Amino acid sequence: MQQASQDYRPSADEPYMNPQQLEYFRRKLEAWREELIQESEDTLKHLRSESWQEPDPNDRASHESEATLELRTRDRYRKLIGKIDAALRRIDRGEYGYCEETGEPIGIARLEARPIATLSVEAQEAHERDEHRRGD
Numbered sequence: 001m002q003q004a005s006q007d008y009r010p011s012a013d014e015p016y017m018n019p020q021q022l023e024y025f026r027r028k029l030e031a032w033r034e035e036l037i038q039e040s041e042d043t044l045k046h047l048r049s050e051s052w053q054e055p056d057p058n059d060r061a062s063h064e065s066e067a068t069l070e071l072r073t074r075d076r077y078r079k080l081i082g083k084i085d086a087a088l089r090r091i092d093r094g095e096y097g098y099c100e101e102t103g104e105p106i107g108i109a110r111l112e113a114r115p116i117a118t119l120s121v122e123a124q125e126a127h128e129r130d131e132h133r134r135g136d
Helices: 019-049 057-093 108-113 121-135
Strands: none
Touching: 019 057
């Protein structure tokens, strides 16, 4: 695969999902994945190093609330890592950047903002409208 330079930014003026764009998004996804893994490892180290023997019940409750929040965040990271892995597999299969429902391009701007996106803006909005209607 062609290497994307470090200062490369995809543009609408070039062929959509060309090798350089795919490499750019692969790097972006891999860097994000590594960042999430590192933050998760830091959270685990922090939780392991904490003293859970707080004599004051209020301090202990506060401590436990913070730990619960950290674990919730870690779980969110785990789910995000799964979505990142799925996006990397779509790159490998040549499906990255295209809406799962319509097959239309998702668009560079949307992928820059949310590199794990699987739906175009239009398809995502339709999903949200449907969910809103079902929720009412």
